Amino acid sequence: MDNETADRIRESFEAQAMMHTLGAQLTQVADGAVEITAPILPTATQQQGFGHAGLTFSIGDSAAGYAALSLLPLDCEVVTAEIKINLLAPAVGDALVARGHVIKPGRRLVVVSSDVHALKDGAETLIAVLQGTMVPVPR
Amino acid sequence: MDNETADRIRESFEAQAMMHTLGAQLTQVADGAVEITAPILPTATQQQGFGHAGLTFSIGDSAAGYAALSLLPLDCEVVTAEIKINLLAPAVGDALVARGHVIKPGRRLVVVSSDVHALKDGAETLIAVLQGTMVPVPR
Amino acid sequence: MDNETADRIRESFEAQAMMHTLGAQLTQVADGAVEITAPILPTATQQQGFGHAGLTFSIGDSAAGYAALSLLPLDCEVVTAEIKINLLAPAVGDALVARGHVIKPGRRLVVVSSDVHALKDGAETLIAVLQGTMVPVPR
Amino acid sequence: MDNETADRIRESFEAQAMMHTLGAQLTQVADGAVEITAPILPTATQQQGFGHAGLTFSIGDSAAGYAALSLLPLDCEVVTAEIKINLLAPAVGDALVARGHVIKPGRRLVVVSSDVHALKDGAETLIAVLQGTMVPVPR
Numbered sequence: 001m002d003n004e005t006a007d008r009i010r011e012s013f014e015a016q017a018m019m020h021t022l023g024a025q026l027t028q029v030a031d032g033a034v035e036i037t038a039p040i041l042p043t044a045t046q047q048q049g050f051g052h053a054g055l056t057f058s059i060g061d062s063a064a065g066y067a068a069l070s071l072l073p074l075d076c077e078v079v080t081a082e083i084k085i086n087l088l089a090p091a092v093g094d095a096l097v098a099r100g101h102v103i104k105p106g107r108r109l110v111v112v113s114s115d116v117h118a119l120k121d122g123a124e125t126l127i128a129v130l131q132g133t134m135v136p137v138p139r
Numbered sequence: 140m141d142n143e144t145a146d147r148i149r150e151s152f153e154a155q156a157m158m159h160t161l162g163a164q165l166t167q168v169a170d171g172a173v174e175i176t177a178p179i180l181p182t183a184t185q186q187q188g189f190g191h192a193g194l195t196f197s198i199g200d201s202a203a204g205y206a207a208l209s210l211l212p213l214d215c216e217v218v219t220a221e222i223k224i225n226l227l228a229p230a231v232g233d234a235l236v237a238r239g240h241v242i243k244p245g246r247r248l249v250v251v252s253s254d255v256h257a258l259k260d261g262a263e264t265l266i267a268v269l270q271g272t273m274v275p276v277p278r
Numbered sequence: 279m280d281n282e283t284a285d286r287i288r289e290s291f292e293a294q295a296m297m298h299t300l301g302a303q304l305t306q307v308a309d310g311a312v313e314i315t316a317p318i319l320p321t322a323t324q325q326q327g328f329g330h331a332g333l334t335f336s337i338g339d340s341a342a343g344y345a346a347l348s349l350l351p352l353d354c355e356v357v358t359a360e361i362k363i364n365l366l367a368p369a370v371g372d373a374l375v376a377r378g379h380v381i382k383p384g385r386r387l388v389v390v391s392s393d394v395h396a397l398k399d400g401a402e403t404l405i406a407v408l409q410g411t412m413v414p415v416p417r
Numbered sequence: 418m419d420n421e422t423a424d425r426i427r428e429s430f431e432a433q434a435m436m437h438t439l440g441a442q443l444t445q446v447a448d449g450a451v452e453i454t455a456p457i458l459p460t461a462t463q464q465q466g467f468g469h470a471g472l473t474f475s476i477g478d479s480a481a482g483y484a485a486l487s488l489l490p491l492d493c494e495v496v497t498a499e500i501k502i503n504l505l506a507p508a509v510g511d512a513l514v515a516r517g518h519v520i521k522p523g524r525r526l527v528v529v530s531s532d533v534h535a536l537k538d539g540a541e542t543l544i545a546v547l548q549g550t551m552v553p554v555p556r
Contacts, residue, residue, distance in 0.1 A: 018191035021182040043160045052157035053219050054197025061192050080192050082411055084223035084501045086528050088521040104505040111503050129520055131548045133360055221550055223362045225389050227382040243366040250364050270409045272499055296469035299460040321438045330435035331478055331497050336471025358470050362501035
């Protein structure tokens with residue numbers, strides 16, 4: 001991946017206040033594949049003390065969006081047109097890792113997916129899968 | 140709606156740290172229909188300064204979940220099995236209002252929907268629609 | 279609705295061999311709202327003898343697509359970018375009726391929904407809800 | 418995979434009249450992975466002459482459902498609770514191949530995915546991805 005694209009993604013990520021609020025970090029950036037890692041902060045839990053679905057969704061959606069952006073011209077941004085999440089297991093552990101991928105790039109629509117794993121004592125458990133559509137828009 | 144059910148929903152909502160973090164409030168609770176209102180905090184924005192999709196999702200999903208819970212026995216909780224969001228317009232304005240509804244109640248699965256509106260100068264704009272499945276679990 | 283738009287939709291519907299195979303008919307066409315009715319043919323059942331999910335999907339998706347098309351310029355066609363179906367009850371009865379609606383029209387994307395009902399002895403049961411995205415393409 | 422499970426899946430598939438109507442065949446059955454192949458019959462096309470989304474959906478959904486069933490006790494059937502399809506390319510070619518997989522098995526819910534490819538002159542093109550939830554029910 002060229003430096004300009006990587007820089008643009010990092011810059012866009014840094015500009016997302018929500019990612020800061022959730023303590024999320026961009027932990028890998030490659031062509032068509034982006035990883036975001038976040039702790040399960042006590043400020044991001046649901047009523048049973050597990051990570052909130054909104055946390056899992058936020059990092060899953062962002063990882064998918066940046067995976068799409070990594071394949072687009074530098075003068076583009078992306079917005080999520082739609083995305084669906086299936087939640088497989090409670091968000092419990094030391095951190096969550098979301099890995100976004102591009103399934104089908106396109107000029108008008110980019111179809112993406114994302115897997116979210118919970119990390120606990122070095123082991124990963126798949127807790128959610130997302131499938132959606134990103135739309136390139138002028139920056 | 141009986142007081143016990145309303146109290147249980149309020150209690151569960153209060154226990155969601157994520158809702159506090161987002162500044163969200165439970166603004167209406169009825170049988171099969173729940174409303175959550177949240178400001179667009181500067182801590183919950185995306186890279187263009189609009190409300191993050193994770194904010195829209197979080198209150199839309201929670202409103203749908205509590206709509207399901209409002210029709211279930213008092214010893215139940217619900218978890219989201221899956222939910223899909225279509226984003227229609229940027230989250231811009233003074234606040235967001237999510238209204239969850241039950242489409243089809245069931246003992247094993249509750250099918251739900253949620254509309255999220257942006258409020259600006261007293262006018263509402265529909266910014267997202269969600270459709271999903273909640274699963275009753277023992278409290 | 280003007281006659282040209284109605285004619286175009288009828289013409290496009292007639293050109294869908296799949297609709298003939300399923301015995302489906304266009305039973306209502308209005309601006310942003312289209313209804314398709316189909317019998318539950320013995321050739322369109324699943325293993326328990328109920329209507330196949332593919333039948334329910336096919337008419338639900340087409341009703342939503344034509345609802346989108348009804349709001350577009352005459353030189354457009356639409357294709358389904360994505361659609362999600364929640365199945366609520368078995369497809370049992372005399373016929374199925376799918377009603378498609380436009381949630382949000384747009385030049386690039388049209389967000390749609392569709393309800394599918396089973397008709398039995400004059401009564402309707404909601405058996406499925408669909409939510410999706412149509413993309414206008416040149417005819 | 419044991420013979421009893423394979424036989425049960427073949428038997429259930431044969432009982433689906435819709436699969437016969439579409440000319441679909443069960444071309445592979447393994448634990449948690451099932452493949453269905455179908456021609457693009459002139460009776461299953463949409464208005465532009467491509468395979469109808471209802472064809473792609475029908476075999477994608479069935480492949481995912483049988484993938485789920487392959488991991489369940491012999492006295493179960495499955496029904497689709499919900500499934501979402503993203504359509505990536507027109508259904509053009511000699512045949513369509515749907516490959517269903519289990520993402521997460523469960524006693525109450527089985528989360529599944531399915532890829533549908535178009536075959537043309539020996540080459541495969543991915544035309545659709547599905548992600549959904551199957552529910553085990555008594556046979």
